Amino acid sequence: MWASPAAPSEAQTELLKASATESHKRAAAVVAQADVLLLLTGAGWSADSGLAVYRDVADVDAYRERCIDYAGLCNPSLLDDDPDLFVGFWGRCFNDYRDTPPHEGYSIIRRWRDERFAGTETARRLASHHGNYDLDQESGPASFFSYTSNVDAHHLRFFPTDEVRECHGNSETWQCSEYECAHGRKRGAYRSGTSTNVSGCWEAPAGYRFRVDETTQLAPAAGLPQCDVEATCSTLGEQSFREKNHPICPRCGKAARPAILMFGDWAWRDDDEQAKRWERWLASLHREQDARVAAWATNHATAHATTIKDAEECLTAYASATGYPEGTAPLRVAIVEVGAGGNVTTVRNLAEELLRTLAGCGADPTLIRINPELPLADLPRNQLATISIMSKGLEAVRQIDEALRALCGQGEAVVRVANARPIPLAIDRKGRSLAEQAVMHGVEEEIARHDETKWRRRLLAHLAEAKAASGHIGLRLELELEPEPELELQPTVDNEIPHAPNIPEGNPPVGGDVDKG
Numbered sequence: 001m002w003a004s005p006a007a008p009s010e011a012q013t014e015l016l017k018a019s020a021t022e023s024h025k026r027a028a029a030v031v032a033q034a035d036v037l038l039l040l041t042g043a044g045w046s047a048d049s050g051l052a053v054y055r056d057v058a059d060v061d062a063y064r065e066r067c068i069d070y071a072g073l074c075n076p077s078l079l080d081d082d083p084d085l086f087v088g089f090w091g092r093c094f095n096d097y098r099d100t101p102p103h104e105g106y107s108i109i110r111r112w113r114d115e116r117f118a119g120t121e122t123a124r125r126l127a128s129h130h131g132n133y134d135l136d137q138e139s140g141p142a143s144f145f146s147y148t149s150n151v152d153a154h155h156l157r158f159f160p161t162d163e164v165r166e167c168h169g170n171s172e173t174w175q176c177s178e179y180e181c182a183h184g185r186k187r188g189a190y191r192s193g194t195s196t197n198v199s200g201c202w203e204a205p206a207g208y209r210f211r212v213d214e215t216t217q218l219a220p221a222a223g224l225p226q227c228d229v230e231a232t233c234s235t236l237g238e239q240s241f242r243e244k245n246h247p248i249c250p251r252c253g254k255a256a257r258p259a260i261l262m263f264g265d266w267a268w269r270d271d272d273e274q275a276k277r278w279e280r281w282l283a284s285l286h287r288e289q290d291a292r293v294a295a296w297a298t299n300h301a302t303a304h305a306t307t308i309k310d311a312e313e314c315l316t317a318y319a320s321a322t323g324y325p326e327g328t329a330p331l332r333v334a335i336v337e338v339g340a341g342g343n344v345t346t347v348r349n350l351a352e353e354l355l356r357t358l359a360g361c362g363a364d365p366t367l368i369r370i371n372p373e374l375p376l377a378d379l380p381r382n383q384l385a386t387i388s389i390m391s392k393g394l395e396a397v398r399q400i401d402e403a404l405r406a407l408c409g410q411g412e413a414v415v416r417v418a419n420a421r422p423i424p425l426a427i428d429r430k431g432r433s434l435a436e437q438a439v440m441h442g443v444e445e446e447i448a449r450h451d452e453t454k455w456r457r458r459l460l461a462h463l464a465e466a467k468a469a470s471g472h473i474g475l476r477l478e479l480e481l482e483p484e485p486e487l488e489l490q491p492t493v494d495n496e497i498p499h500a501p502n503i504p505e506g507n508p509p510v511g512g513d514v515d516k517g
Contacts, residue, residue, distance in 0.1 A: 335351055
């Protein structure tokens with residue numbers, strides 16, 4: 001279950017402002033010492049370029065007169081109900097995204113990538129795990145990735161395409177508004193002269209701008225676009241956009257729309273290859289860390305003539321080790337999250353989930369959360385691994401970059417010993433001191449362990465009852481609990497799950513479906 005973002009208290013705000021300079025220095029140390037850099041960005045990152053965020057994008061007289069908000073505009077059904085309004089909204093966004101130059105922060109992060117994370121041994125090892133790269137490309141593999149919920153396509157101007165994940169799509173990519181056509185499931189006749197092998201998505205041509213009335217915010221279908229399609233544009237782009245203010249699908253001739261995830265959107269066509277590259281890259285972090293733990297365990301067993309019994313014991317011993325042979329130290333992952341607010345929490349949820357999963361496999365992740373309103377970890381336990389910077393994104397990145405240059409200028413020996421630990425908040429949202437926080441954290445962990453054990457035992461008891469009633473059991477559980485002979489289960493004999501009319505109330509503290517915003 002995800003926790004809702006909460007603004008810091010007055011006392012916390014004072015502490016965050018007073019420690020801002022030190023936080024910038026520690027964030028710089030995290031980046032300097034990291035093996036991997038992950039950039040996560042939300043709407044606030046684009047706002048630094050001058051683009052509207054969620055609460056401002058529909059703050060226009062024409063929309064107020066129609067009593068329509070952002071959720072109403074960002075809805076695929078509007079294309080059928082009022083196509084001029086739909087194309088006007090997305091046409092204005094499209095024009096703004098193309099005409100607004102990205103801010104300096106992109107260049108700063110790209111420089112970090114090139115100078116500290118490209119061509120490293122870690123980068124090569126990760127590339128061998130995920131296989132995303134053309135190893136002959138000029139930039140070479142890097143232990144870097146950027147993930148954004150923004151749809152302006154600005155990340156693609158600065159980072160290699162195989163290092164970008166746009167989880168909501170982007171305005172440069174267009175698709176058919178009809179689900180079957182967009183997803184390649186349409187059968188029957190197509191437009192004359194159009195290949196039935198046309199991809200489900202295509203790129204908008206360079207030089208194109210929509211014609212949108214500034215007063216009404218409407219884009220009339222009869223009007224010609226402000227800039228016609230260039231002669232050098234792709235065939236698909238030409239068929240879709242040439243001399244049209246309302247683009248059409250080059251495959252079936254129906255209305256086209258940006259390939260952006262909207263509210264109530266069942267037809268959205270994600271970039272499947274981009275999504276797969278991101279998943280492979282994430283998996284490569286776990287594989288690399290697993291390889292480090294395995295190498296350490298082998299070395300440890302040889303040096304101490306001992307055998308580690310299981311994975312849990314191995315990770316416990318690994319985490320408490322005082323030293324690591326070369327190539328076995330925990331993978332240090334710097335997660336820089338910028339401008340991810342509380343309206344759409346996809347990025348915030350991802351950051352905190354990565355803290356949990358990476359730490360869980362033995363890695364050493366640190367979250368640098370930059371946000372002028374919501375800089376704290378949403379889950380209190382994650383605050384121990386979070387550097388909270390209460391600032392706008394570009395301003396903070398500039399400050400961190402300045403501190404990073406100063407630190408690296410002192411040499412690698414100084415970089416290795418620089419303080420990269422998050423600054424503890426002496427007062428939490430409930431006004432508790434550090435000592436009280438530590439006590440409560442221990443109590444909460446003990447309660448969680450107790451609840452999980454209690455739930456598992458209740459489930460075992462229920463399954464034993466079901467087995468006794470039905471004579472067979474179709475669910476195999478491997479639960480490590482203190483021996484309870486009367487609840488011992490035998491191996492499964494078939495694949496049938498027994499009828500269970502009285503499932504014990506209460507859910508385990510793990511698993512389940514999660515709404516990620």
